[in-house]
Amino acid sequence: xxxxxxxxxxxxxxxxxxxxxxxxxxxxxxxxxxxxxxxxxxxxxxxxxxxxxxxxxxxxxxxxxxxxxxxxxxxxxxxxxxxxxxxxxxxxxxxxxxxxxxxxxxxxxxxxxxxxxxxxxxxxxxxxxxxxxxxxxxxxxxxxxxxxxxxxxxxxxxxxxxxxxxxxxxxxxxxxxxxxxxxxxxxxxxxxxxxxxxxxxxxxxxxxxxxxxxxxxxxxxxxxxxxxxxxxxxxxxxxxxxxxxxxxxxxxxxxxxxxxxxxxxxxxxxxxxxxxxxxxxxxxxxxxxxxxxxxxxxxxxxxxxxxxxxxxxxxxxxxxxxxxxxxxxxxxxxxxxxxxxxxxxxxxxxxxxxxxxxxxxxxxxxxxxxxxxxxxxxxxxxxxxxxxxxxx
Amino acid sequence: xxxxxxxxxxxxxxxxxxxxxxxxxxxxxxxxxxxxxxxxxxxxxxxxxxxxxxxxxxxxxxxxxxxxxxxxxxxxxxxxxxxxxxxxxxxxxxxxxxxxxxxxxxxxxxxxxxxxxxxxxxxxxxxxxxxxxxxxxxxxxxxxxxxxxxxxxxxxxxxxxxxxxxxxxxxxxxxxxxxxxxxxxxxxxxxxxxxxxxxxxxxxxxxxxxxxxxxxxxxxxxxxxxxxxxxxxxxxxxxxxxxxxxxxxxxxxxxxxxxxxxxxxxxxxxxxxxxxxxxxxxxxxxxxxxxxxxxxxxxxxxxxxxxxxxxxxxx
Numbered sequence: 001x002x003x004x005x006x007x008x009x010x011x012x013x014x015x016x017x018x019x020x021x022x023x024x025x026x027x028x029x030x031x032x033x034x035x036x037x038x039x040x041x042x043x044x045x046x047x048x049x050x051x052x053x054x055x056x057x058x059x060x061x062x063x064x065x066x067x068x069x070x071x072x073x074x075x076x077x078x079x080x081x082x083x084x085x086x087x088x089x090x091x092x093x094x095x096x097x098x099x100x101x102x103x104x105x106x107x108x109x110x111x112x113x114x115x116x117x118x119x120x121x122x123x124x125x126x127x128x129x130x131x132x133x134x135x136x137x138x139x140x141x142x143x144x145x146x147x148x149x150x151x152x153x154x155x156x157x158x159x160x161x162x163x164x165x166x167x168x169x170x171x172x173x174x175x176x177x178x179x180x181x182x183x184x185x186x187x188x189x190x191x192x193x194x195x196x197x198x199x200x201x202x203x204x205x206x207x208x209x210x211x212x213x214x215x216x217x218x219x220x221x222x223x224x225x226x227x228x229x230x231x232x233x234x235x236x237x238x239x240x241x242x243x244x245x246x247x248x249x250x251x252x253x254x255x256x257x258x259x260x261x262x263x264x265x266x267x268x269x270x271x272x273x274x275x276x277x278x279x280x281x282x283x284x285x286x287x288x289x290x291x292x293x294x295x296x297x298x299x300x301x302x303x304x305x306x307x308x309x310x311x312x313x314x315x316x317x318x319x320x321x322x323x324x325x326x327x328x329x330x331x332x333x334x335x336x337x338x339x340x341x342x343x344x345x346x347x348x349x350x351x352x353x354x355x356x357x358x359x360x361x362x363x364x365x366x367x368x369x370x371x372x373x374x375x376x377x378x379x380x381x382x383x384x385x386x387x388x389x390x391x392x
Numbered sequence: 393x394x395x396x397x398x399x400x401x402x403x404x405x406x407x408x409x410x411x412x413x414x415x416x417x418x419x420x421x422x423x424x425x426x427x428x429x430x431x432x433x434x435x436x437x438x439x440x441x442x443x444x445x446x447x448x449x450x451x452x453x454x455x456x457x458x459x460x461x462x463x464x465x466x467x468x469x470x471x472x473x474x475x476x477x478x479x480x481x482x483x484x485x486x487x488x489x490x491x492x493x494x495x496x497x498x499x500x501x502x503x504x505x506x507x508x509x510x511x512x513x514x515x516x517x518x519x520x521x522x523x524x525x526x527x528x529x530x531x532x533x534x535x536x537x538x539x540x541x542x543x544x545x546x547x548x549x550x551x552x553x554x555x556x557x558x559x560x561x562x563x564x565x566x567x568x569x570x571x572x573x574x575x576x577x578x579x580x581x582x583x584x585x586x587x588x589x590x591x592x593x594x595x596x597x598x599x600x601x602x603x604x605x606x607x608x609x610x611x612x613x614x615x616x617x618x619x620x621x622x623x624x625x626x627x628x629x630x631x632x633x634x635x636x637x638x639x640x641x642x643x644x645x646x647x648x649x650x651x652x653x654x655x656x657x658x659x660x661x662x663x664x665x666x667x668x669x670x671x672x673x674x675x676x677x678x679x680x681x682x683x684x685x686x687x688x689x690x691x692x693x694x695x696x697x698x699x700x701x702x703x704x705x706x707x
Contacts, residue, residue: 023479026472052479056468057513064465064510068436068472071459074480090462200457200473201480203432203492210460211447 002180002247009172012140012179013079013105013165014039016147018049019187023074023194026054026065030084031117032169033107037079059084063091063104070100071209073199075151079105081169083112085123089130095162096131097225098209101154102162103147104132108270108321109169110357118358119169121269122322124298125331127164131225133232134299136269137167138255140177142296145249148182151191152239159232160197161225166298168271170358182247190246229300236297253297256309258284262291264373265310265347267336268319269295272354272361276319279366290370295332303339310340315348315373319387321355329384348376354387361388393592399427403455410453411445415620417610417627418442418526420584422497425524428594431493432456434473438466438502441533442526464506467514467523470496474519493598494521499610500541501531504567515574515603522597522604525567528612536615540565543635544690545683546674548615553677558686563693571605572641578604580640580649584611585627589638589650596640609636617673629668632661634698639705646704656702665691 007015013036017025025044027037044053054069056062059080070076080088085106095102106124110116124134133153137143143165150163167173182190198207213221237253244250255273258280259265266276273294283290293309295302310316318337320330327334333351340346352369355361365387386392394402405426412419418441426433433456437443443460446453461469474494480486496514498507503525511523530548531537538551541564547553551560572579578600582590590608597604609630611623618626630636631651638652647653654660666687669675678687 023483024472024475026475050479050483052475052482054472054475054517057509057516061465061468061510061513064461064468065472065475067461068459068469068474069476069479070472072434072473072476074476076476091465094461200434200459201477201486201492203434203457206455206457208447208452208454208458208460211449211452212444213449217449 002182005179005181006176007140007179008035008174008176009140009143009167010035010107010174011039012144013147014043015181016144017077018043019182019184020075020077020147020151020191021049022051022077024054024066024069024076025051025078026056026062026069026076027078027080028056028059028062028084030059030081032109032173033079033081033084033105035173036105036107059087060091063088063095066102067091067095067098067100070095070102071098071200073196073201075194076102077104078102079107081107082109082123086111086126089127092127092130092132094210097221099160099228100162101160103150103154104162104164106164106166107169107173108166116357117169119171120321120356120358121166124164124166125322125324128299128331131161131229132299133161133163133236135163135165135296136298137165137172137296138270138273138294139172140175140179141249142251143167143172144179144181145243145247145251148187148191149239149243149251153232153236155194156235157197159228159235161228161232166270171271186246190243233300233302251296253302253305254309255294255296257292257294259291259293259309261289263289263314264370265291265293265313265316266319266366266369267293267295267316267332269298269332270321272319272321275361275363276366279363279370282363283367283370288370288374298332301335303335306336306339307343310347311343313347315376316350317369317373318349318351319369320351320353323353323356333384351384352387353384359388393595394428399591402427402430405433405455406446407453407455411448412441413614413620415613415623416441417528417584417612417623418499420623421524421526421590421608421610424584424587424590425495425594426456428591429493429598431491431598433493433495434470436460436466436470436473436496438498438507439463440499440502442497442499444533463502465510466496466498466502466507467511470494470521471514471517471519474521494519496521496523498523498525499532500525500527500529500539503527504541504565505539512574515571515576515605518603520601520603522606525607526610527607528610528615529564530612530615532612532615541567544693545678545686547677548674558677558683568607571607575644576605577602578640578642580606581636582606582638583609583627583631583636585624585631586638586650593640593649615674617676618671622671626668626671629663629671632663633665633668633694634662635665635668635694637698637701639701646701646707648702648705656705665694
């Protein structure tokens with residue numbers, strides 16, 4: 001049965017990919033993603049997988065090869081970060097609009113410029129409107145587990161969309177943690193055999209992928225993508241829950257931590273949620289009614305579920321690890337604030353942008369955010385603050 | 393090799409009724425190529441005239457599986473499909489003896505320029521595929537802008553023949569040679585004007601495993617400013633003046649083929665470049681007396697390149 005391993009997030013991504021044994025992996029190296037690809041290349045070189053590994057000459061070609069492969073009909077996995085994802089931008093949209101299931105790990109890293117190799121979420125946020133399902137993961141265990149969920153979700157007959165498995169560059173990609181892994185046959189039973197839908201390789205039933213689609217049909221096709229995203233939400237909830245039966249680790253689209261009776265709540269994603277849990281424990285011990293809402297699923301955005309979770313809360317701080325220049329708040333802040341518009345007795349809400357370019361976020365800083373929520377005046381003004389930056 | 397009668401009896405895989413211009417060289421080339429093989433084909437195409445005109449939703453002119461992804465990635469897209477074919481054979485999901493041929497099409501924009509990285513990568517990785525460039529020497533789909541394949545002196549909308557500058561100022565990139573430098577098992581240059589030569593090359597390529605590249609000259613009545621019924625004539629003249637020699641490179645061995653071989657052997661006449669130039673409005677200004685020196689210099693360069701190719705084919 002399950003056994004513990006001491007591995008990094010990148011290793012967990014590579015190991016889960018090995019257990020999935022996809023038909024195709026196509027990728028281009030970029031820090032901090034490289035260790036996943038190197039590890040997986042070893043599996044290929046040692047004959048531990050059936051996968052055809054395509055070492056392309058750019059990220060644009062990585063995603064383009066994935067599109068050709070997925071259209072041909074089979075399981076496809078890639079991974080990238082930051083500038084690599086930005087270079088893919090055009091074809092990231094095409095993968096989703098052709099309704100091609102595939103999984104892409106994104107070891108979230110700051111976008112240039114100036115060039116920086118460390119964590120923030122600007123890369124994934126840059127493609128948040130691309131039509132991909134986006135899951136953000138707190139640690140290596142979540143990465144490992146989400147890789148299998150991604151197959152089930154993306155390939156679901158009512159979804160047929162690509163899934164992005166996000167985790168924090170270096171913080172999660174390189175940190176060695178305990179990861180409980182499943183047996184290969186358990187994984188294979190859970191993900192099931194890939195059943196191609198309209199494969200290009202079916203030469204007896206030829207079809208055309210990617211035609212010119214103008215004002216007379218394009219809008220309907222976009223509307224169908226919207227429908228797929230809407231239908232995806234309950235299916236994702238179900239799949240993440242069902243995974244608990246397989247692994248003993250049940251997931252939701254979000255995780256509530258001491259939220260039931262909390263008056264003051266931080267909302268954030270990925271590894272910062274781990275630090276926030278530590279702070280919540282520390283402050284709870286002092287009798288302070290603080291809590292955390294960790295969001296795992298960012299696309300489709302679970303607005304109603306978030307509103308339900310936050311009913312009755314007094315004040316909220318949303319922590320964004322990316323900036324949306326010129327916007328009123330980071331991407332997570334604007335979504336959460338929007339989700340709360342129809343809630344009676346709205347909580348006060350404030351937004352923080354933190355950790356850009358890998359700037360560390362400490363437990364004390366998070367405690368400071370909670371303390372500011374606690375001491376804020378009754379009528380809070382939803383403004384945006386910057387955490388841990390000189391001059392603020 | 394299939395003869396004309398046999399070819400005429402084969403099923404058309406690019407149907408009529410598509411929206412390419414009357415007399416377009418590209419559709420003639422694609423039709424000839426698809427007729428040249430009996431194997432099942434999966435094709436890709438870069439964004440361009442061919443793609444937009446043959447796949448206007450909800451219609452398609454393609455009777456074989458077809459994928460268009462984007463402008464710069466026809467080669468890598470089909471390489472992904474080809475890799476999936478091999479992967480599914482390995483897992484036993486597709487029978488080991490199943491044969492499918494993978495052909496990527498691209499115009500000169502999608503091949504010489506924005507797609508050269510994707511093409512070079514796919515060829516270097518050794519996918520079992522044929523890449524076909526239909527080279528109409530400019531960005532025709534967006535309105536005849538110059539590309540790196542545009543002929544020296546040709547007028548395009550971004551290299552117009554002005555009062556100071558007589559059309560394009562640079563020689564075209566020699567992409568066939570760039571691909572030969574990849575040491576591929578098969579590289580060829582062909583013209584729809586000499587269609588049996590083209591078909592023979594496709595037949596040959598289909599029997600060679602690995603990455604193959606074919607560069608074809610695709611006259612464009614709109615962009616080249618010649619009558620709609622002149623494409624084949626122009627495509628022949630391009631070969632006859634040795635501007636577009638017919639040749640192939642098999643495992644690094646150069647051979648002139650068809651008409652070009654006959655010209656090199658002195659059995660057919662090498663016509664002057666001007667005989668080709670004067671058939672097309674895009675070169676009209678080169679015929680003006682003030683541009684005589686310029687035109688002569690192009691002829692000199694062309695002769696030099698032809699002599700080099702003849703020497704290579706004698707090695």
